[in-house]
Amino acid sequence: MGGDKSEVLQGTLDLMVLKTLESMGPLHGYGIARRIEQVSGDGLSLNQGTIYPALLRLEQRGWINSEWGTSETNRRAKFYSLSGIGRKQIETETENWERTAATMARFLAPSN
């Protein structure tokens, strides 16, 4: 979908977006993409476009809300913010991710 470069797992991206919104407050798509890139440093190559279907998916679930507004540089943009459900969901998603990561870690650890 996002071309060959995207190595971001779907659930991962969702959680990244949620965490970003949690720490940064309302933010537009470009801002979210940049923040994710900055936080992950060189560890991740992200097609910035792929966050838009993810944002829509989260909005459809009711985890985030969106609203048109203006940036500091006076540019019209759509701002996303975390909803009540989304805030609660971060916890669940974090647990899920940690469980998955732990499982993967056990697999990758040298046997016995």
Next chain:
Amino acid sequence: MELIRILFSRCTALFRRQTLDEELDEELRSHIDFAVEEKMKRGMSAQAARTEAMRAFGGVTQTTEAYREQRGFPIFEAMANDLRFGLRQLVKSPAFALTAILTLALGIGASTAIFSVVKAVLLAPLPYKDPGRIMTVWTANPVRGGHPLSSSAGDFAIWKQRSAVFEDLAPSFDDEKTLTGQGAPLFLISYAVSANYLRILGVEPQLGRLYTDQEDSPQGPKVALLSDHIWRTTFHSDPGIVTRTIRLDGIAYTVLGVMPRGFDYPTSVEIWTPSAMTASAYDDFNHPYVRILGRLRSGVTLAQAQKTLNDVEAQVAAAHPQTDSGNRVVVVPLREQLDGDIRKPLLILMGAVGLMLLIACANTAGLSLARNAERQKEIAVRFALGATRLRVLRQFVTESLLLAMIGGAGGILLALAGNRFLLKLFPNEVANLNIPKVTQIPMDFGVLMFAFTITLLTALLFGIVPVLKGLRTEASAAMKETSRGSTTTRRTNRSRSAVVVTEVALSLILMTGAGLVVASFQKVINADLGFQPDHVLSLQLFLPPDHYPDTDPTKRRRFVQEVENRLNELPGVESAGTINFLPLSGFWGTSGFLLRGQAPPKEGQAPEADNRIITPGYLRTMGIKLLRGRNFTDADRAGSAHVAMINQTMAKQFFKGKDPIGEELNLGSLDKPDWWEIVGVTGDVKAFGQDQPTHLDMYRPFDQVPFPLVAFTLRTKTDPASMVKSAEEAVWYVDPNLPVLKAIPMNLLASQTLAVRRASSALISAFAMLALVLTCIGIYGVMAYAVAHRRQEIGVRMALGAPRGDVLRMMMGLGVRLTLLGVVIGLVGAFVLTRLMTSLLFEVNTMNPLIFSIAVIVLIAVAMAASYLPSRRAASIDPMQALRTE
């Protein structure tokens, strides 16, 4: 909860596509602008910043696509796309679209309309308990014409006792009554039915109660049950009707209950009273007047019941040979009994529309084939561009469904428009037709579901061949075939040929069927009724026994005499006469007779003739011929010598070569003879309709046999319908309390008698005509396509020196060969299928060679005409042009 939110959001998105698309565009634009802005701040040139921003974004189109898929329902949207594309395709070839849609609309419309009748009549639920097990039981005897008729009370009692196949058997008989004291006297169709008769039907009254077995006895109270109709009309829905006293035939009856609305058995009955059979009635084997209703034990089949009853009857016949020998018991399910004579015509019509629908399918399939073949290149391009077979298949299916749906919608509209004409199948004035009363044919949910189902089936039928062919297309092959117009591949050829052959075969079946029905109808309407129905008005009356008792025949004589005199004096009346059982009225009765000097007939084989009691003016008024001897005169009075006339059929059958005039008929018994001298021979009258056999008729003077049922007939100079009022006034002048059952011109009665035949013959010929037109269009389409497709081949042939005549012959030959093959298959089908119609035909053999030849010739002529135009176009191809076009 979350799922609902997602679905809701996706659904609303379907309807806000444009706004959402614009918003997305703006959002993505602002994203890029943010990126460019930031990069330029870091010192990049505008050009480099934009390139870098776009690279980091990673493809706007892909993002938009992914976003859209997430937003709505991709399947629906693809379907909508297919639909839009399909519609565009149809609009692009309007001739094809219109022909196909019209064809389907006709096929689906005709089927839906006929089905609405079938559903309203044959499939209507019966309002009785477990109606599948309710049977009517009849006795047929060759002496009485071999038709299933009512049985004797003696037979009934024994059958009830000895046949374990029935849970219960119940007697009934008609017992007409006149209601007085409720305004004008009303003649009511009434039935005397036993208490268990109503229990067999399993109906409960809407008011009051049914009578009990105790009440249903000769000593029981005089009680009556009313129909919903009579309660609402004559008694103005009186809520206190139960326990009220009403007067029937001058006797006080207590109303016990009101039957529910929609309860109409036996048909048209307004009042049910206890049968009150006496014990001695069950010893009577002589008078067959009992109509039997029974409920089969569960698990017992119709055939088993029939066999058991006939075995019992064989024993009865051994004990009572005089009355019962030759009796055959006929068990008829209630459903069939109610459907009567409309069942067969309806099924035949259903078959006819079914054939028409198949032709419509074949036609559309042919058209689609031709059109899809033209689209081979388009399909090949789609394949080449990477479309999957499934994707192309989906497009084809969508287009077929689209066509079928538009056609189906048109069909429903046609059915709605045509549906009320089908009511003509159900004349309401005629009592001698055994058909159910139908006043409306609803286009309800069931009918619409039927239309929808056949629409889908149609789409499947006509869509499947082109789809399968479409799927076989190989991208490279298709591109080659169209671009270098070789001869058609055998495969394409075969399916197109199949379409033509199918259509021709089906049309031939339909046309021969229609031909037989129409020929029968022609024979029937041209058959002589034996009387002149034009300008004759009839009024049927019943002389109720309380005012005109058997013990006072003079009163009846005086009444008839006075009314006839007054009628004769009416301006505009040429003559008047009276008869007991009016021809075509459905009323009739017979008497057994013996001839003088003849050996007494074998037991139970005494011949019977229809009783026709008339006044001297009757023959002249009705225009019935007097073949020999004399008519009755005023001198044939009560006290004078007993005289009779017989009809030609009876004269031929019983006085072969002898002059019947002066011979005598014994209407009594061997021991107590009652002699009547034959004074005249009349022409035959078709008293039961032109298509029914003539009965033996025996006329006697009313004065000598004052019968309580009379029909006045008057020959008028003007329109007989305009005379109804003055004729009725003449009756009421003599007896103001006498209801006129029915006043109707004889020609109307005669024409209504033929209503089912007329309507079904008109319908089936209309269907056959449509089928012929469809076939013509179908053949034309296929041939025209074949010519277009073989343009270059023909061009090459002509360039190589083939004369135009040869090309014309070659193309015509193709059409004719296919037609002939279709004709052969159709003939076989017609021979088989028209056999099913035997009982509907009148003096026309199912193998009628004339009708078969006409159908074949017409069909071949039409097929030739349909292939001539395209063939001529083929012959007029300019070889240079044809070869240069590609």
